[in-house]
Amino acid sequence: MAPADSSEKAFLCARAALDHKAVDLVILEVKKLSSFTDYFVICSGNSDRQVQAIAGHIEEKLKEGNLRPLSVEGQREGRWVLLDYGDV
Numbered sequence: 001m002a003p004a005d006s007s008e009k010a011f012l013c014a015r016a017a018l019d020h021k022a023v024d025l026v027i028l029e030v031k032k033l034s035s036f037t038d039y040f041v042i043c044s045g046n047s048d049r050q051v052q053a054i055a056g057h058i059e060e061k062l063k064e065g066n067l068r069p070l071s072v073e074g075q076r077e078g079r080w081v082l083l084d085y086g087d088v
Contacts, residue, residue: 006031006038006039006087006088007029007038007039009039009062009067009085009087009088010027010038010039010041010088011027012061012062012065013041013058013061013062013083013085013088014027014041014043015061016054016057016058016060016061016062017041017043017054017057017058019057019061020045020050020053020054020057021045021046021050022043022044022045022054023043023044023045023046024042024043024044025041025042025043026040026041026042026043027039027040027041027042028040028041028042037086037087037088038087038088039087039088040088041088047078048077048078048079049078051078051079051080051081052075052078052081054081055072055075055081055083056075058083059072059083062085067085069083069084069085070084070085070086071084072084
């Protein structure tokens with residue numbers, strides 16, 4: 001089932017990241033400060049491989065709600081990954 005709004009989508013991303021032991025996770029609400037997004041979900045992993053796994057799991061969980069990223073960057077290297085879901 002697709003998230004009802006951007007905050008629900010942000011929390012879904014966060015839960016998916018924590019499923020794969022993400023560390024230092026924060027959700028920043030920026031909708032009053034930004035014209036291009038509502039939330040940033042930022043987290044870290046302990047290795048390139050873990051970062052790739054976290055990003056892959058987030059994509060998988062959102063795909064279950066029929067949501068696909070507008071773009072993905074950095075996933076092949078795994079040092080950092082950007083998943084752009086528009087409002088999150």
